[in-house]
Amino acid sequence: MVLMAANWFSRLMIYIKEFLSFDSFWDVLRAVIDVAIISFLFYRIIRALKDSRAFQLIKGILLILIVAGLALLLKLPTVSYLIKAFISVLPVLLVVMFQPELRRWLEDIGNSNIRSIFTGSGRAADERIDSMINEVANAVTAMSRERVGALVVFERSTNLGEIIRTGTVVDANVSTQLLRLIFVPNTPLHDGAVIIRDCKVHAAACYLPLSSNNSLDLDLGTRHRAGIGVTENSDAVCVIVSEETGFISFAAGGTLQRNISREKLVQLLKEALRSKDNKTSKSGKSGKSGKNAANTVKNAGGNTARAK
Known part of the structure; x- marks a missing residue:
């Protein structure tokens, strides 16, 4: 041998x-x-x-x-x-x-x-991403007016396979109508998060890890804490619609920007998703103004929940 x-x-x-x-x-x-x-x-x-x-x-x-x-x-x-x-x-x-x-x-x-x-450039990919962002922004704005809670996570370089396995795989093109249909109250897929991967609605009704940051505002509910939690443990970004206030929030890097406009949401999503060169540099910029809202903290616990 x-x-x-x-x-x-x-x-x-x-x-x-x-x-x-x-x-x-x-x-x-x-x-x-x-x-x-x-x-x-x-x-x-x-x-x-x-x-x-x-x-x-x-x-x-x-x-x-x-x-x-x-x-x-x-x-x-x-x-x-x-x-x-x-x-x-x-x-x-x-x-x-x-x-x-x-x-x-x-x-x-x-x-x-x-x-x-x-x-030689990502122009075609950027156009596809811009189209997807507009569909999401339209859906989020409509749900904000109607006070329908929503939680949309955008996968970037960190694989969210473990989170995806907790939900239901959809694998459909992103559209305003589909997102609004998913989050209609009392429907099978509304209770949880939508995961968007490669400009597609990859999964719905997914469990997200709750944030372990004890300095978060006490008025933040499970949905917001779950949205912050997934961004603490990955480079994903998350859009949250409050069921109580209708406010649109954006989470990235463990930070939260609350009550943002549609234009601001589109800007933040483009900075985070459009080109690979911007994924690390620009996503940091988008989180600076929200550092007072939350600090980046590693999730020490194994808490998970469906966003209510």
């Missing part, structure tokens, strides 16, 4: 030396492109499968491959035969089991990354 490991390591070192032996600038460029493409593909695959049941299947397949390696090292003939038979049909099984995820992954690449690579 030790000899086999040594041989494998020596072959690996020879491959690395051959890979790193560059004769010209073009060899270096070719290697960089090669590594970049593989890294990009692995990143997209892992991101696409992370929140799906396929991720659990992948862990099971990896476990089988580990057992296969041990069987070969220990020379277990029966186990090795069965695993080899399984591996021979594995490519077909992968296509069958992961067909929805593969299709969604290819659509994701085709609709976003390749287009942004060739356009």
